[in-house]
Amino acid sequence: MKKTIITVVGKDTVGIIAKVCTYLAENGINILDISQTIVQGYFNMMMIVDTNSCNKQFGDVADELKALGEQIGVIIKCQKEEIFDSMHRI
Numbered sequence: 001m002k003k004t005i006i007t008v009v010g011k012d013t014v015g016i017i018a019k020v021c022t023y024l025a026e027n028g029i030n031i032l033d034i035s036q037t038i039v040q041g042y043f044n045m046m047m048i049v050d051t052n053s054c055n056k057q058f059g060d061v062a063d064e065l066k067a068l069g070e071q072i073g074v075i076i077k078c079q080k081e082e083i084f085d086s087m088h089r090i
Contacts, residue, residue, distance in 0.1 A: 002051045003032070003081035004009030004058070006065065012043040022055075023065065028053035043074065047069055048081070 008020060017036065024031060029049050036045035054061065062078040069076035 004029075004051050004061075005079045006044040006045075006047040006049060006050050007077050008036075008043065008047075008074050010043055011014055011068070012038050012041050013073060015046065016072060016074060019068065020047075020065070020076070023068055024049060027056060027061065029061070032043060045055065052087075 006020075008016065010016075018032055029051050029078070030053065031049050033048040034045065035047075036043070038044070051058070051061065056064075058078070058080060065076040065078055
């Protein structure tokens with residue numbers, strides 16, 4: 001399984017989750033775990049997704065999600081799980 005960590009941060013507006021999840025579903029990316037919170041009007045979401053069934057390269061998905069984030073007014077970042085784990089290892 002190829003796992004990716006996706007983070008979404010920005011001012012809360014209607015439809016952020018719907019638009020991100022629609023992109024993922026349209027590209028065969030399965031959500032394994034999701035956590036989201038809103039603190040004083042700021043939206044924060046972290047997702048762990050499985051990209052095994054996605055036909056696109058990781059860089060293309062990351063670029064497209066970044067562009068989607070710009071369209072909806074949030075910052076979307078993607079990291080491969082192994083890189084994320086390496087960066088946060090004690």
